[in-house]
Amino acid sequence: MTAYDHLMAHQRQTEALSKVAERLGWDQETMMPRGGAEQRSEEMAAMEGVLHARRTDPRIADWLAEVVPADEVAQAQIRHIRRSYDRATKVPGDLAQELARLTSVAQGIWAEARAADDVAAFLPTLSQVIDLKQQEAAALAQGGDLYDALIDDYEPGATAATLGAMFDRMRPRLVDLRAAVLAAPAPAPLHGHFGLEAQLRLARDLASTFGYDWGRGRLDMAVHPFSSGGGSDSRITTRVVETEPFNCIYSTIHEVGHSSYELNIDPDYALSPLGHGVSMGVHESQSRIYENQIGRSRGFTGWMFGQMQERFGDFGVASPQAFYAAVNRVQPGFIRTEADEVHYNLHIMMRFDLERALIQGDLAVDDLEAAWNDRFLADFGVAVDRPAHGMLQDVHWSVGLFGYFPTYTLGNVYAGCLNQAMRAAVPDLDEALARGDTSGATGWLRENLQRHGGLYEPREVVELACGFAPNEGPLLDYLETKFRSLYNL
Template identity: 70%
Template sequence: MSRAYDALMAHARQTEALAQIAGRLGWDQETVMPRGAAAQRGEEMAALEAVLHARRTDPRVGEWLEAAEPDGAEAEANLRLIRRSHDRARKVPGELAAELARTTSVAQGIWAEARAADDFTAFAPTLERVLDLKRQEGAALANGGDPYDALLQDYEPGMTAGELDAMFGALRPRLATLRDRLLERPAPAGLQGRFDEAAQMKLTRLIARIFGYDMSRGRVDKAVHPFSSGSGNDVRITTRTDPADPFNCLYSTIHEVGHAAYEQNIDPAYLLTPLGAGASMGVHESQSRIYENQLGRSRGFTNWLFTQMQEAFGDFGIADAEAFYATVNRVHRGFIRTEADEVQYNLHVLMRFDLERELIAGTLDVADLEEAWNSRFEADFGYPVDRPSNGVLQDVHWSVGLFGYFATYTLGNVYAGCLHEAIRRAVPELDAQLAAGDLSAATGWLRDNVQRHGGLYEPREVIERACGFVPNEGPLLDYLDAKFGGIYGL
């Protein structure tokens, strides 16, 4: 290796360490920070972002990149990721980067209060400010191109809205047709009774461990919106509890453990380097969604979970493990994306993808967003939104500036469908293992074939290398048809 490469990597490690500190401040804000600290935290985040932006745009980075002499695939990948970060950061003025950090930090709390009060008008002025800043950022990054495509690169490098539009267009008709057929059939029974929240948290920590979450390098806390934060040796997750719905807690936890396990299982040699994080949010979501759905909602695993829930909560109105499997996978009307069944989940995402593209393009204004949301929801799902917290205020993403993020949820589902097909080939005894509460073979396969590589490969290359074929929507759609057709007797 050259001296230039060594100097560049020393600089990058310090930058990555500071970025982890920023992430920890975000975790603190969502979990234990006192409400009165919001404005001060905004200033702290802005100050830290200014430092990070200065480091990423440091002229020496460009000089080191020019002079570096990499040796091997890992060094080449580090240079690719540093160059991408440097080029993007240089296009965004430092003042804009700091103002985005300040505004979105404060906006998060305003959104939470507006959501609790079911008052979109209380949040709208703040969202207008966030959107204005994101439009500026998108325009700066696009350099004359599509601002939405430019913002999308922060979450799924190499992807375009046009490619996603084609994929989503192929998904929508089969998903809608399957949904309509299922909703015509009698629904499986729901849970009955109240479920102690302390018992939910005890069970959810057990589940986190059997899915491979290393609690010596992580922790589980509560937040309004579940999330995963951190990488390497400090990866934290949050969940939420509802005494009427333990699945909200349990499956939110499994979902976030998918994210957290990805970060914990990256090759330790990549710690605090550009390779020491997931390849993209689409690949990240493939891990959280396959943990939650293809593994966590499988017949085998729900057989094991049925016994655990009986021990934790006693009788909850479900006769046996097979009925419980149907209950877990019950297709139902609902407003909330994170609580949606597998069949309808992506329809929620596709709606958000279309709306946020219009917001960034300027063809939809914040003043018209609530009505646009409600109209689109009723057209897609067939019933009206009853209140803002079940509609336009339900997701945290836009308050923190994550325009371009929503699409990666469905892309992650597509990737998960491909990975599940590959796991089924590699682990023929998977169903029996899941029924015993043994996730080690499945999560081990994902660790070895996806997670350990971190950012070594480009996103689609990660999935193609793991599966042996170009990722596409076919395996996901076939899996959904077979699974739900079997449950509902289609």
């Protein structure tokens, strides 16, 4: 066997074991009995110990020193393996295990605190998570910026400075658009009761409409919707609020975007570093373009209006145009996952600033709730009414995902670029979406981006798909065109 053969054989087993660990996390969120939390945390820590040992195996350095890549695919595989080895060897094994153990327990503590609106019940655990993440960041940064070291886990090459500069360019246009929209007459919101089972049937049908492969996936319920897995097993979750069907509808479509990316990667890359999404920014581009540019488009909502009538009868909306307006209603709500497209990135910018301050030590955990509430009032003009609508609403900090939030806006930016290129390449897209046919959109995304998996760098794969370097312009132009038309501005 060559050095490359040894690397890939070792990596294949590591990837397989990481899928087992991921499935443990999926089970914890969907099916695990509540009493299993402590044991599950030990199981997760044990798995992380095995994985960390494999990722830091000294033989990897020897193989990397000897390897001679034969082609582009081999070069990309080696790039990912070297990056993973370099990062893993900087983090002590006991720290990696303790993070896995604590974040597994913290997830359940957060969920209970959120349900009870009890910030105090969560703060001690959050303090421990932040302490461990600061230790991890320091090990990775080796004297550099702590937050940059964490961002790099989710979006290689991105930094707080570049992301912050992008947010600064975006904010004025978003704020101006919001002011203009909120000054105009608002469309009527949706009212009524929409039963759980009917919503779940609709969610399954919508997933099928977007091409979700039920032979390699499944739909379950979770407190905070997510997708999990890849290759030949990628699962999605959703949640149901019986007075707010858009919550279930768009959570499902969002997670189908994530899962479809994983399922559509070239099968030759299975159980290798190329066999999953290249970054969370690119991943979010798929979930957000499925959810927004496709799922909230005039054509698709026109088709979905008919589906809603079939399932719920007269639900208080008179026409496809009124339904399109209700789906895209702009209002300064509390919940990020339910935010309209105009407000969504402002939610991310707030979290970016807060978590960066937490990691840098500029914001004490005990002051987080007040800082959140003050910032939310300043940014959205609404006072937070309860912790579940404030700092307890997102799962990310409980599971240690610091540096993840900015990838949502980066995903929106990538999605804006991809949407512009996709519509140029598929000129009859709106007519197809009006028939409930998403294949033109999903097929273009599969062929031009999803199938590549980790073959290219994040910005590189978006540029290859679009034909131009990704930037925030197409997203902002799309938002202004859509909402100025919708609100007759």
